[in-house]
Amino acid sequence: MSGAVAPQDEAGVAAAVAEAFAAGAPLEIMGAGSKRGLLRPVQAARALTTRALTGITLYSPHELVISARAGTPLAEIEAAVAEHGQQIIAEPPDLGPLLGSEAARTLGQTLGGVVATNLSGPRRVAWGAMRDHVLGVRAVNGRGEVLHSGGRVLKNVTGLDLCKLLSGSHGTLAVITEITLKVLPAPPATGTVVLDGLSAEQGVAALAAALGSPYGVSAAAYLPSGAVGQLAGLAASATLARIEDIASSVTYRTTRLAETLEAFGRPRILDDATSRALWRSVRDAVPLRNGNGNAALWRVSVRPSAGPAVAQAVSAAFDARWFLDWGGGLVWIAGPATEAAHTAVVAAAQAGGGTWMLLRAPDGLRAAATVIPEEPAALARITRAVKAALDPKGILNPGRMYVGV
Amino acid sequence: MIQQPEPKRDVLARRESIVAGLRALLPETGVIADALRLKPYETDGLPAYRQLPLADAVVLGLMRMNQILDIDYADRCATVQAGVTNIGISQAVQERGFFYAPDPSSQLACMIGGNVAMNSGGAHCLRYGVTANNLLGLKIVTVEGEIVEIGGAHLDAAGYDWLGLITGSEGQLVLVTEVTVRILRAAEGARAMLAAFRSNEVAGACVDAIISSGIIPVALEFMDRPAIHACEAFAHAGYPLDAEAMLIIEVEGSVAEQDALLDRLREICARHDPISMKVSSSPEESAAIWKGRKGAFGAIGRISPDYLCMDGVIPTSRLPDVLRRIGEMSEEYGLKVANIFHAGDGNLHPLIMFDANDPDSFARAERFGADVLKLCVEVGGCLTGEHGVGVEKRDLMPVQFSPTDLDQQRRIKEAFDPQWLLNPSKVFPLTSPPALAHAA
Numbered sequence: 001m002s003g004a005v006a007p008q009d010e011a012g013v014a015a016a017v018a019e020a021f022a023a024g025a026p027l028e029i030m031g032a033g034s035k036r037g038l039l040r041p042v043q044a045a046r047a048l049t050t051r052a053l054t055g056i057t058l059y060s061p062h063e064l065v066i067s068a069r070a071g072t073p074l075a076e077i078e079a080a081v082a083e084h085g086q087q088i089i090a091e092p093p094d095l096g097p098l099l100g101s102e103a104a105r106t107l108g109q110t111l112g113g114v115v116a117t118n119l120s121g122p123r124r125v126a127w128g129a130m131r132d133h134v135l136g137v138r139a140v141n142g143r144g145e146v147l148h149s150g151g152r153v154l155k156n157v158t159g160l161d162l163c164k165l166l167s168g169s170h171g172t173l174a175v176i177t178e179i180t181l182k183v184l185p186a187p188p189a190t191g192t193v194v195l196d197g198l199s200a201e202q203g204v205a206a207l208a209a210a211l212g213s214p215y216g217v218s219a220a221a222y223l224p225s226g227a228v229g230q231l232a233g234l235a236a237s238a239t240l241a242r243i244e245d246i247a248s249s250v251t252y253r254t255t256r257l258a259e260t261l262e263a264f265g266r267p268r269i270l271d272d273a274t275s276r277a278l279w280r281s282v283r284d285a286v287p288l289r290n291g292n293g294n295a296a297l298w299r300v301s302v303r304p305s306a307g308p309a310v311a312q313a314v315s316a317a318f319d320a321r322w323f324l325d326w327g328g329g330l331v332w333i334a335g336p337a338t339e340a341a342h343t344a345v346v347a348a349a350q351a352g353g354g355t356w357m358l359l360r361a362p363d364g365l366r367a368a369a370t371v372i373p374e375e376p377a378a379l380a381r382i383t384r385a386v387k388a389a390l391d392p393k394g395i396l397n398p399g400r401m402y403v404g405v
Numbered sequence: 406m407i408q409q410p411e412p413k414r415d416v417l418a419r420r421e422s423i424v425a426g427l428r429a430l431l432p433e434t435g436v437i438a439d440a441l442r443l444k445p446y447e448t449d450g451l452p453a454y455r456q457l458p459l460a461d462a463v464v465l466g467l468m469r470m471n472q473i474l475d476i477d478y479a480d481r482c483a484t485v486q487a488g489v490t491n492i493g494i495s496q497a498v499q500e501r502g503f504f505y506a507p508d509p510s511s512q513l514a515c516m517i518g519g520n521v522a523m524n525s526g527g528a529h530c531l532r533y534g535v536t537a538n539n540l541l542g543l544k545i546v547t548v549e550g551e552i553v554e555i556g557g558a559h560l561d562a563a564g565y566d567w568l569g570l571i572t573g574s575e576g577q578l579v580l581v582t583e584v585t586v587r588i589l590r591a592a593e594g595a596r597a598m599l600a601a602f603r604s605n606e607v608a609g610a611c612v613d614a615i616i617s618s619g620i621i622p623v624a625l626e627f628m629d630r631p632a633i634h635a636c637e638a639f640a641h642a643g644y645p646l647d648a649e650a651m652l653i654i655e656v657e658g659s660v661a662e663q664d665a666l667l668d669r670l671r672e673i674c675a676r677h678d679p680i681s682m683k684v685s686s687s688p689e690e691s692a693a694i695w696k697g698r699k700g701a702f703g704a705i706g707r708i709s710p711d712y713l714c715m716d717g718v719i720p721t722s723r724l725p726d727v728l729r730r731i732g733e734m735s736e737e738y739g740l741k742v743a744n745i746f747h748a749g750d751g752n753l754h755p756l757i758m759f760d761a762n763d764p765d766s767f768a769r770a771e772r773f774g775a776d777v778l779k780l781c782v783e784v785g786g787c788l789t790g791e792h793g794v795g796v797e798k799r800d801l802m803p804v805q806f807s808p809t810d811l812d813q814q815r816r817i818k819e820a821f822d823p824q825w826l827l828n829p830s831k832v833f834p835l836t837s838p839p840a841l842a843h844a845a
């Protein structure tokens with residue numbers, strides 16, 4: 001966004017927010033802006049971007065920690081840790097192309113944006129979400145005060161955990177200025193066991209067997225035949241279970257896992273290069289990329305065994321494209337940007353006892369829809385009280401998550 | 406010294422009415438007969454007195470809410486009441502080869518509700534994470550008495566991360582009555598090895614070398630000489646008594662995978678001039694190795710009936726300096742100390758031995774403990790890694806947090822509990838004014 005304030009340092013962020021606080025003037029908070037289309041549109045005359053707050057401030061590979069300013073491109077951090085054979089554990093997706101964001105293409109998503117939205121990739125099912133690995137944050141609250149929580153050590157229960165509260169709060173509670181993450185060694189090898197042609201129910205049952213096996217499956221997805229498209233190595237619907245480890249263990253574990261899954265079909269094993277490309281596509285929801293640019297996009301999270309029913313329900317309601325990650329529990333859905341389609345997604349998520357998030361839609365639908373579930377009254381009260389505790393004048397990304405918050 | 410207040414006359418009068426109220430609520434069971442006996446229940450008796458009410462408060466014991474409500478192997482989760490013990494969950498699912506990952510040493514006694522309140526860790530949290538990383542849902546009761554479900558059997562509920570904020574909040578925000586945890590399938594097998602070193606520095610360097618090699622063992626525990634001696638006398642695990650420092654390293658996988666990893670680990674240890682290395686050759690031997698470590702607090706208790714267990718966290722690379730400084734403090738204060746350390750994640754447990762019959766010794770132990778925690782913060786760590794702030798560390802909070810940080814945390818506390826009724830006088834220092842005006 002042109003005209004966005006782009007402070008050069010944390011003090012600059014604090015000054016800009018303090019000024020907005022004094023004036024009671026809402027600010028749209030963003031990093032590179034690749035996720036501005038998530039959830040509800042923000043009503044704010046001015047924007048503040050963390051884009052100029054860049055740079056890795058600490059990296060201690062043998063202590064498994066990295067700190068960087070919030071505007072640092074995620075790719076820069078990924079490259080820095082890769083140089084030491086390490087990785088960001090939650091495998092955050094790059095949704096730029098899917099969300100059609102020009103900003104993302106040129107700038108790349110920022111670390112702050114990934115943490116503020118708590119978006120995690122396929123490894124989430126086995127190794128935790130983005131928020132699970134946030135060890136420390138520095139941030140500026142809605143009064144313009146600098147806060148910190150957590151630190152640079154791997155364990156910390158001192159005081160309330162604002163790292164988790166701010167992760168996934170979509171910039172509505174504070175502007176995150178610096179983040180410390182736990183990182184881990186990247187396993188040197190990857191392999192995938194694939195079962196072709198199963199129905200979604202069979203596929204998810206096979207994934208439950210895979211995730212319930214002792215072989216340390218690190219990702220488990222189901223792609224219906226419509227989602228397989230041009231993905232290398234796949235033909236019919238694909239049920240996929242990934243192993244990441246040292247090479248000899250990948251060989252051993254994929255073999256044993258394939259034996260375990262023989263009850264469901266004829267398992268094949270995909271090699272390292274094919275596996276990596278495939279899981280990157282799953283991570284970034286590539287199967288949903290093509291199609292009508294106006295189409296809406298949702299992520300529904302339910303208990304894994306309920307995933308197929310969600311897919312079936314939305315497919316019955318509209319022309320849906322979908323696939324399942326997280327053992328069946330994460331349902332990615334693309335469809336028409338209509339209230340009827342959104343209502344069907346909501347109903348399916350509720351029937352599955354889960355949650356949903358509207359990732360992309362035209363502003364009209366975004367403003368009208370419950371983009372995430374409404375909370376029961378008691379929690380909604382606490383949500384408003386916590387919002388007021390951090391952002392008393394409601395100037396940070398007002399309305400992003402809920403009307404009036 | 407932390408004193409339990411003597412009840413005043415008007416407090417006792419209130420207790421009478423509380424007892425009467427409870428009798429009316431529960432006519433059959435008659436929970437409490439005598440107002441004077443309305444006192445804290447005890448679970449594990451850790452000297453942080455976490456469940457000790459300092460203000461005039463009613464203690465709610467949830468240990469009778471001990472039912473396992475649901476186990477779902479296909480979706481890999483279990484829903485249990487808050488009073489189920491930590492080990493109780495793993496025991497309930499072990500017949501199918503599953504377990505609940507966080508394994509605090511107190512796991513036989515501590516309850517999952519307490520684990521959530523404290524965000525407890527364990528020896529295996531380097532690989533499997535702490536409580537917060539293994540939860541899916543909670544049933545909570547707000548201070549207004551509303552019952553609310555958070556999360557469920559699915560991952561990453563939308564909205565603010567209540568699960569993450571409540572976990573580790575030490576009962577400051579809500580009461581937890583039910584917990585949905587993730588259960589995991591255990592690896593094919595696990596095996597531990599011991600490596601003994603000539604100094605804390607060398608053992609610390611070996612820890613760095615292991616992590617730098619790309620191997621993350623499922624557990625990586627460090628003990629210094631006094632801890633080794635105390636634990637060996639208790640567990641007869643074959644710990645090396647000639648060593649200054651010892652590592653317990655555990656790996657998982659098939660037997661062949663274990664062998665391959667242990668070979669690499671032995672190679673790394675061999676580069677650090679070890680006195681001895683011993684790979685466990687049987688499940689019994691591995692169990693004995695862990696018995697010594699998990700019984701460490703009890704083992705220290707046998708050589709010194711009174712000790713303070715500290716729980717600071719440091720950047721792992723600072724271990725040698727920090728242990729040296731703790732050694733110096735031990736001389737200065739004239740009190741013995743044994744160190745146990747979750748080496749992979751920097752969580753240090755110095756056990757400071759004192760004599761409770763000697764008030765001066767206790768006063769020194771408290772000052773020693775506070776100095777150790779200040780040192781942890783000074784080198785870039787924190788006051789507590791898993792035991793919580795409670796009462797013991799509340800007045801040290803300003804060492805780690807700025808006044809703005811503390812005020813912000815208090816305002817969040819007030820968003821849940823505007824009148825400061827839940828676990829009063831804990832976590833937040835009593836000194837600073839704004840919010841705590843209510844709490845007094």
Ligand SMILES: Cc1cc2nc3c(=O)[nH]c(=O)nc-3n(C[C@H](O)[C@H](O)[C@H](O)COP(=O)(O)OP(=O)(O)OC[C@H]3O[C@@H](n4cnc5c(N)ncnc54)[C@H](O)[C@@H]3O)c2cc1C
Pocket residue numbers: 448449450451455456467487508509510511514515516517518519520521522523524525526527528575576577579580581582702703791792828
């Ligand atoms: C020998 C020993 C070894 C230990 N080892 C470890 C270890 O390895 N790792 C570790 O992390 N900790 C360890 N601990 C600390 C302790 O066991 C843990 O903090 C444990 O989780 C406490 O559980 P509990 O059921 O005993 O809780 P309690 O001690 O009864 O309560 C702890 C706190 O949580 C609050 N609380 C309890 N239940 C609820 C609830 N349902 N809702 C809201 N608030 C609640 C209480 O008010 C209190 O403030 C150890 C303690 C001992 C004595």
